Every structure is written in structure tokens, then in C-alpha cells.
Amino acid sequence: MNQLDLKKIYSEIEKFTTDRDWDQFHSIKNLSMALSVESAELLEIFQWLTEEQSNKVKDDPKTKSKIEDEVADIFVYLLRIVHKSNIDLESAVLNKLKKNEEKYPIEMSRGNSKKYNEF
Amino acid sequence: MNQLDLKKIYSEIEKFTTDRDWDQFHSIKNLSMALSVESAELLEIFQWLTEEQSNKVKDDPKTKSKIEDEVADIFVYLLRIVHKSNIDLESAVLNKLKKNEEKYPIEMSRGNSKKYNEF
Amino acid sequence: MNQLDLKKIYSEIEKFTTDRDWDQFHSIKNLSMALSVESAELLEIFQWLTEEQSNKVKDDPKTKSKIEDEVADIFVYLLRIVHKSNIDLESAVLNKLKKNEEKYPIEMSRGNSKKYNEF
Amino acid sequence: MNQLDLKKIYSEIEKFTTDRDWDQFHSIKNLSMALSVESAELLEIFQWLTEEQSNKVKDDPKTKSKIEDEVADIFVYLLRIVHKSNIDLESAVLNKLKKNEEKYPIEMSRGNSKKYNEF
Numbered sequence: 466m467n468q469l470d471l472k473k474i475y476s477e478i479e480k481f482t483t484d485r486d487w488d489q490f491h492s493i494k495n496l497s498m499a500l501s502v503e504s505a506e507l508l509e510i511f512q513w514l515t516e517e518q519s520n521k522v523k524d525d526p527k528t529k530s531k532i533e534d535e536v537a538d539i540f541v542y543l544l545r546i547v548h549k550s551n552i553d554l555e556s557a558v559l560n561k562l563k564k565n566e567e568k569y570p571i572e573m574s575r576g577n578s579k580k581y582n583e584f
Numbered sequence: 585m586n587q588l589d590l591k592k593i594y595s596e597i598e599k600f601t602t603d604r605d606w607d608q609f610h611s612i613k614n615l616s617m618a619l620s621v622e623s624a625e626l627l628e629i630f631q632w633l634t635e636e637q638s639n640k641v642k643d644d645p646k647t648k649s650k651i652e653d654e655v656a657d658i659f660v661y662l663l664r665i666v667h668k669s670n671i672d673l674e675s676a677v678l679n680k681l682k683k684n685e686e687k688y689p690i691e692m693s694r695g696n697s698k699k700y701n702e703f
Numbered sequence: 704m705n706q707l708d709l710k711k712i713y714s715e716i717e718k719f720t721t722d723r724d725w726d727q728f729h730s731i732k733n734l735s736m737a738l739s740v741e742s743a744e745l746l747e748i749f750q751w752l753t754e755e756q757s758n759k760v761k762d763d764p765k766t767k768s769k770i771e772d773e774v775a776d777i778f779v780y781l782l783r784i785v786h787k788s789n790i791d792l793e794s795a796v797l798n799k800l801k802k803n804e805e806k807y808p809i810e811m812s813r814g815n816s817k818k819y820n821e822f
Numbered sequence: 823m824n825q826l827d828l829k830k831i832y833s834e835i836e837k838f839t840t841d842r843d844w845d846q847f848h849s850i851k852n853l854s855m856a857l858s859v860e861s862a863e864l865l866e867i868f869q870w871l872t873e874e875q876s877n878k879v880k881d882d883p884k885t886k887s888k889i890e891d892e893v894a895d896i897f898v899y900l901l902r903i904v905h906k907s908n909i910d911l912e913s914a915v916l917n918k919l920k921k922n923e924e925k926y927p928i929e930m931s932r933g934n935s936k937k938y939n940e941f
Contacts, residue, residue, distance in 0.1 A: 466590035466591050466593075466594045466663070466666075466667065466673075467590060467591050468587050468589060468590065468591070469587070469590050469673060470587060470674065471585035471586060471587065471588050472585055472586050472587070474585075474674060474678070475585045477677075477678065477681050478677075478681065481681055481684065481685065484690050484694075485688060485690060485693045485695070485696075486694050486695040487693075487697070489695070490697045490751045492635035492636070492638050492639055493630065493635075493638040493641070493642075494630040494633060494634075494635045494637075494638035494639075495635065495750055495751060497623075497626050497627045497630050497638075498627065498746055498747075498749070498750040498855060499750050500623050500627075500658070501620070501623045501624055501626075501627045501743055501746060501858055502743045502744075502746055502747045502750060504616075504619050504620045504623040504658075504743075505620055505739055505740045505742075505743030505744075506740075506743070507616050507619065507620075507665075508616045508617065508619075508620045508736055508739060508740055508743075509736075509740045510616070511613040511616050511736070512733055512736040512737050512740060513733060514613060514935075515613075515873070516611035516612075516613045516614065516872070516873075517611070518613075519611050519612040519613035519616075520611055520612055520613075520668070522612070522669075523612075523668075523669040523670055523671075529669065529671075532665075532669055532671065533669075533671050533676040533679070533680070534676070534679075534680050534683070536662060536665060536666060536669075536671055536673070536676055537673075537676040537677045537680035537681075538680060539619070539658075539662055540673065540676075541677060541680070541681075543655060543658055543659060543662070544585070546626075546651075546655060547585075547655060548585065549639070549642075550642040550648065550651055550655075551642055551648075552642075552648075552651065552652050554585075554588060554655070554656075554659065555588055555589065555593060557652040557653070557655055557656040557659075558593050558596075558597075558656045558660060559593070559596065560653075560656070561652070561653050561656035561657060561660070562596050562597065562600055562660070564653070565600065566600065569604060571603050571604060574604045574606075575603075575604050576604075576605040576606075576608070577604075578606070578609045578870035578871075609870045614869055614870060617736060617865055617866075617868070617869040618869050620739055620743075620862055620865060621863075621865055621866045621869060623862075624858055624859045624861075624862030624863070624865075625859075625862075627855055627858060627859055627862075628855075628859045630855070631852055631855040631856050631859060632816035632847045632852060633816075634754070635753070635754075697751035697752075704828035704829050704831075704832045704901070704904075704905065704911075705828060705829050706825050706826070706827060706828065706829070707825070707826040707828050707911060707912055708912065709823035709824060709825065709826050710823055710824050710825070712912060712915050712916070713823045715915075715916065715919050716915075716919065719919055719922065719923065722928050722932075723926060723928060723931045723932050723933075723934075724932050724933040725933075725935070727933070730873035730874070730876050730877055731868065731873075731876040731877055731879070731880075732868040732871060732872075732873045732875075732876035732877075733873065735861075735864050735867070735868050735876075736865065738861050738864065738865075738896070739858070739861045739862055739864075739865045742854075742857050742858045742896075743858055745854050745857065745858075746855065746857075746858045748854070749850065749851040749854050752851060753851075754849035754850075754851045754852065755849070756851075757849050757850040757851035757854075758849055758850055758851075758906070760850070760907075761850075761906075761907040761908055761909075767907065767908075767909075770903075771909050771914040771917070771918070772914070772917075772918050772921070774900060774903060774904060774907075774909055774911070774914055775911075775914040775915045775917070775918035775919075777857070777861075777896075777900055778900060778911065778914075778915055779915060779918070779919070781893065781896055781897060782823070784864075784889075784893060785823075785893060786823065787877070787880075788879075788880040788886065788889055788890075788893075789880055789886075790880075790886075790889065790890050790893055792823075792826060792893070792894075792897065793826055793827065793831060795890040795891070795893055795894040795897075796831050796834075796835075796894045796897055796898060797831070797834065798890070798894070799890070799891050799894035799895060799898070800834050800835065800838055800894075800898070802891070803838065804838065807842060809841050812842045812844075813841075813842050813843050814842075814844075814846070815842075816844070816847045
């Protein structure tokens with residue numbers, strides 16, 4: 466993974482939305498619904514597969530293309546929410562990782578999938 | 585929105601995961617579940633708000649910070665899926681926008697929130 | 704709402720599943736994924752509607768029929784999870800309502816949609 | 823599974839809601855969001871478990887109690903939607919099962935988890 470040109474990507478998203486006059490539907494509430502819907506469409510691809518099978522679907526071009534489409538939809542709605550909430554995505558991620566480091570101290574969580582409030 | 589340094593962000597994510605030996609839990613199936621769970625935590629923030637209220641929560645520092653945390657969690661799991669599926673995120677988004685342009689011709693979808701299969 | 708003949712409904716569900724030899728796919732983990740997927744399909748119906756519009760969709764026969772189908776799918780997967788987890792649905796609901804009564808005392812929550820941990 | 827006394831259950835739900843004057847928040851749109859949120863809370867219990875582990879959690883009283891609570895929350899919101907949409911739950915399920923029988927003919931779907939549009 467390298468640089469991601471968010472400026473270019475987001476200007477394409479805005480053009481797509483403006484051309485269709487869809488901003489009127491894009492309250493943050495509605496965008497959070499659309500994001501959940503797209504996440505569930507990704508989930509659906511894996512629902513009856515074993516974990517092992519799920520790790521191999523990328524080798525099947527048709528399924529990989531479906532995953533790419535769902536990932537793209539999720540990212541598009543995520544960026545819309547980021548934009549409308551004045552969030553700096555990079556800082557948000559780095560801050561959250563720091564919080565997680567405190568919630569999940571290495572010695573307590575190594576090899577352990579328990580939630581922090583269940584230690 | 586400008587450049588996003590995915591290399592830096594993703595190396596932090598990988599370090600966090602490796603330090604805790606959590607890769608064993610991160611099948612793509614499980615990551616897709618975690619992504620849906622985090623999307624629903626974002627959804628929860630807005631479930632009883634009006635659309636208008638949802639557009640204003642960013643002005644409340646406490647709620648904005650919650651939104652930032654959920655957006656970060658979603659993006660982290662999305663990047664894990666992207667990485668494990670060998671997806672190029674930028675191409676995936678630009679390709680999907682092109683498909684959407686065909687599914688939603690401007691003249692049919694302007695100001696209209698109907699799904700493409702309901703035109 | 705009156706009596707619901709779960710015995711009859713569930714025996715139809717079991718027959719459908721057994722006829723197709725689908726029980727092999729129905730771990731509780733997978734059923735919880737399917738339940739989330741179906742819930743999101745219900746969510747999708749309302750994502751671009753206003754709250755007012757959402758309250759009126761039942762007057763449109765085509766949309767009402769879609770809602771009925773999604774509600775049915777959700778209930779079917781819920782009953783599968785209930786059955787496989789040896790849960791008594793009626794007790795579970797009545798117990799949870801009691802817990803909610805304590806978490807949300809009337810005087811603190813009247814007309815207030817805040818979550819119990821935000822009082 | 824036997825009879826489920828929906829009349830009793832639903833009158834408890836209505837009393838709980840009315841006592842708190844919460845009906846004002848319960849548009850069908852919002853209820854569909856709450857249903858998705860609760861479904862994801864159930865999903866969260868299983869996200870890092872293997873399928874085999876997910877089938878055994880009912881033997882752990884603490885986890886079983888969590889599952890019961892989430893199942894109850896899902897069912898409560900589902901009944902609210904059913905009530906507000908004038909849906910007959912029993913007919914909805916039996917009709918949907920009939921549709922599924924046609925979408926998934928036994929000879930094509932036996933032992934096969936493919937979606938009907940992928941046959």
C-alpha cells in the first residue's frame with residue numbers, strides 16, 4: 466500500500482453525486498445506513514463459506530471482482546461521512562490505534578481475542 | 585482531502601496486529617464480520633436522531649470524537665480486507681464509480697433515489 | 704397480535720432446510736451473519752426515505768410485500784438461532800424487557816432517546 | 823417450540839414504550855436501524871470464534887445470557903416493525919418459505935449454498 470490520492474478519488478465521488486443531484490439524500494444518518502447496507506453485502510459473500518474458503522476467494526476472478534465492488538462502495542460512503550463530518554481520516558486512524566493500544570495491552574491480549582471489557 | 589499515506593497507516597495496523605498475535609483470528613470472513621459490527625456502531629450514533637440532527641453532531645466534540653473512532657475502526661478493517669484480498673483500493677473505487685455511472689444514467693437518476701433495478 | 708404457532712412455522716423451516724441438506728452450513732456463527740445480512744436488506748428499503756415516508760411505505764403494496772419478505776427472512780434466521788441455542792424466546796423477551804426497565808428508569812428516559820450509559 | 827403469546831409480549835413492549843414516550847422516535851426507518859444495530863451486537867459475539875466454537879457458546883451460561891438478550895432485542899424491534907407495517911408475521915413467513923422453495927429447487931440446491939441467481 467502506498468499513497469492514496471484522496472483528492473482525485475473524492476472529486477470523482479462529488480462529481481458523480483452532483484451530476485445526479487443526490488446530495489439532498491445524503492444526510493449523515495442516511496449515509497451511515499448506506500454504509501451498513503454495503504458492509505452487509507460484503508458479509509453476504511462470506512456467510513456460508515468456511516474461514517479457509519473465505520481466504521481463497523480472491524483467487525476466483527468473479528468473486529474477487531464482487532469483493533472489489535463492495536469494498537469500493539463501503540469506502541465511497543465512508544469518505545462521504547468523513548467529508549461531511551470534517552474528519553481527518555489519517556489522524557482519526559492513528560488516534561484510534563493509540564487508544565486501542567491502551568485498551569488492549571500486549572501482555573493481556575496476545576493470542577487472545579477477548580474484548581477489552583472481558584479481561 | 586489530499587494524499588493519504590496508506591503505507592504508514594497500514595504499517596501501524598500491521599504492527600498492532602502482530603504485537604498481539606491476532607492475525608490468526610483475521611480470516612477474511614471474520615474481518616467482514618468485524619467491519620459490519622463497526623459499521624453498526626456508527627449507525628447506532630444516528631438511530632434516534634433526525635436527519636437534520638445527524639448533520640449537526642459534528643459540532644458536538646464528544647459525539648464527533650465517537651464518530652472519528654468508529655470511522656477509524658471501519659477503515660482499519662477495510663484496509664485489512666483490502667490487503668488480504670490483494671485489492672488496489674484506488675482502482676477499485678474508480679472502476680466502481682464507472683460502473684455506477686452506467687447503472688445510474690444522469691437523465692434517469694437526477695433527483696431520484698430509486699435503485700437501478702427499479703427504474 | 705395473537706398466538707403465533709411456532710411449532711408449525713418451525714417445522715416448515717426445518718423441512719425446507721433438511722430437504723436441501725443445508726444444516727451443514729448453519730453454524731450459529733453463519734446464522735448470525737445471515738441475520739445481519741437480512742436486517743441490512745430491510746434497512747436498504749428505508750435508507751433514502753425520510754422518516755415520514757418510511758411510515759407510509761406499507762400503503763404501497765409492492766414495498767409492503769418487500770418488507771414482509773425481509774421481515775420473514777429475519778424471523779426465520781432468528782428462530783434457527785433460538786432453536787440451536789436452546790433459547791426460550793418468550794422468556795428471553797420478558798427478561799430483557801425487565802432489564803431494560805431498570806436500565807431506563809421512566810423518570811430519566813421519558814421523551815429522551817439517550818443511551819443508558821449517557822444519562 | 824410451541825405457541826408464542828404475541829399478544830402478551832407485544833402489550834409489554836407497548837407499555838414499556840408508552841411509559842417512556844418513545845413512540846416519537848420509532849419511525850419504521852429508525853426501527854430498521856435499531857434492528858440492524860442489535861443484529862450486529864449478536865454478530866459481535868461470534869466474530870472471532872470458529873464455527874465450532876459458535877455452536878458451543880450456549881453451554882457457557884454468561885455467553886448464553888448475552889445471546890438471549892440480543893435475540894430478545896432483535897425480536898422486540900422486529901415486532902415493532904411488524905406492528906407498524908400491519909404485517910401478519912405467520913403469513914409472511916409461510917409465504918416467504920413458499921417463494922424460497924421455488925427459488926431454490928431441491929435438486930439444484932441440495933448440499934449447495936449458492937445463491938439462486940448463481941446457479
